[in-house]
């Protein structure tokens with residue numbers, strides 16, 4: 001039998017790549033393997049819909065079963081790739097089998113970064129990366145009797161989304177964040193301030209510039225001492241301090257890695273012949289920025305999976321150029337960010353108090369990014385401005401009667 005293209009990782013990057021290979025008319029065998037037992041599912045709902053209801057939401061599955069059957073994609077679930085023989089073109093699996101490959105795509109994603117004082121598996125300590133994690137967190141958030149104080153470590157997207165859901169269950173929520181503002185890495189100061197206010201309005205206590213000094217078991221929960229000397233007695237903890245790339249498989253095979261991920265060029269090619277990497281695990285070259293970066297967003301994982309798949313079969317020869325893009329849902333705020341939210345200045349269009357507005361991020365005088373809150377139409381219209389780096393006078397953006405999109 002012909003040797004297949006083997007894809008390791010059934011996240012959105014791996015599934016998008018498999019689909020794109022077939023769409024690109026690749027007629028050979030495709031094997032998609034995942035160390036998770038569940039059919040490939042989507043992660044964004046884990047901190048949103050999956051926490052809110054017992055029943056899994058319809059949008060949880062990346063594709064239905066017929067998709068894999070219909071396209072002849074051989075799905076292997078609950079099996080881990082344990083080593084790669086890059087020279088011999090084979091992968092050893094946890095069930096003792098060995099797969100020869102024609103080409104290999106590493107789409108192994110990331111895992112939650114561990115906070116040593118509160119490791120995964122400690123009682124009432126939660127991390128959120130998998131469907132299993134989300135179900136366990138929901139169970140504790142909904143069934144907890146007596147003391148109902150949730151400590152969230154990290155005011156990133158996952159920490160804030162979980163806080164929003166936890167408040168709907170009536171939990172008392174404290175978020176601690178060592179940085180100076182929530183979402184400091186991924187949002188602009190205006191969005192951070194807006195979301196901080198939204199959370200405060202719902203009773204979430206966000207404490208910035210604060211770390212955790214000590215943790216002691218206390219009854220069914222913990223007594224934690226914070227870096228400002230204050231103490232909290234909490235019943236459960238969510239650790240949301242970021243993600244680390246699953247790069248060990250590549251590194252142990254002698255493939256070039258950096259702490260940020262598996263190093264790939266603009267076509268997704270690693271340092272080993274016929275081995276590629278895509279999605280969150282890839283420290284990828286992006287032509288738009290003229291350098292390597294790693295991104296932890298759904299849109300990038302999906303786009304990069306498609307791009308690298310097309311490069312693997314020779315259907316694409318140009319380097320990856322996508323720009324950063326993500327969304328987050330907190331309470332009734334649907335937030336979208338496109339491009340770089342860390343410009344030299346930012347201009348608001350609309351009224352923050354109305355709960356529907358846009359923020360245009362400028363790098364000197366040109367638009368480098370746009371953030372919208374409950375304004376998806378403005379986001380759609382504004383993306384071309386970001387891609388072009390349009391130069392628009394600030395007063396045109398801020399004027400409700402002005403038309404910034406005429407600069408598209």
Ligand SMILES: Cc1cc2nc3c(=O)[nH]c(=O)nc-3n(C[C@H](O)[C@H](O)[C@H](O)COP(=O)(O)OP(=O)(O)OC[C@H]3O[C@@H](n4cnc5c(N)ncnc54)[C@H](O)[C@@H]3O)c2cc1C
Pocket residue numbers: 008009010011012013014033034035036042043044045046047079080081082107108109110111128129130158246249278279280281295296297298299301325326327328329
């Ligand atoms: C709770 C949560 C909420 C999120 N919300 C948003 C959001 O609102 N907006 C947004 O833009 N992004 C969001 N993201 C980020 C987005 O979901 C990720 O960027 C995206 O899932 C990355 O996809 P991936 O396929 O690269 O990696 P992953 O989704 O990490 O998939 C990799 C898969 O490979 C498997 N694997 C790893 N090693 C092996 C091995 N050796 N053998 C076999 N299988 C292996 C892993 O178990 C995993 O199933 C969220 C992420 C999480 C965790």
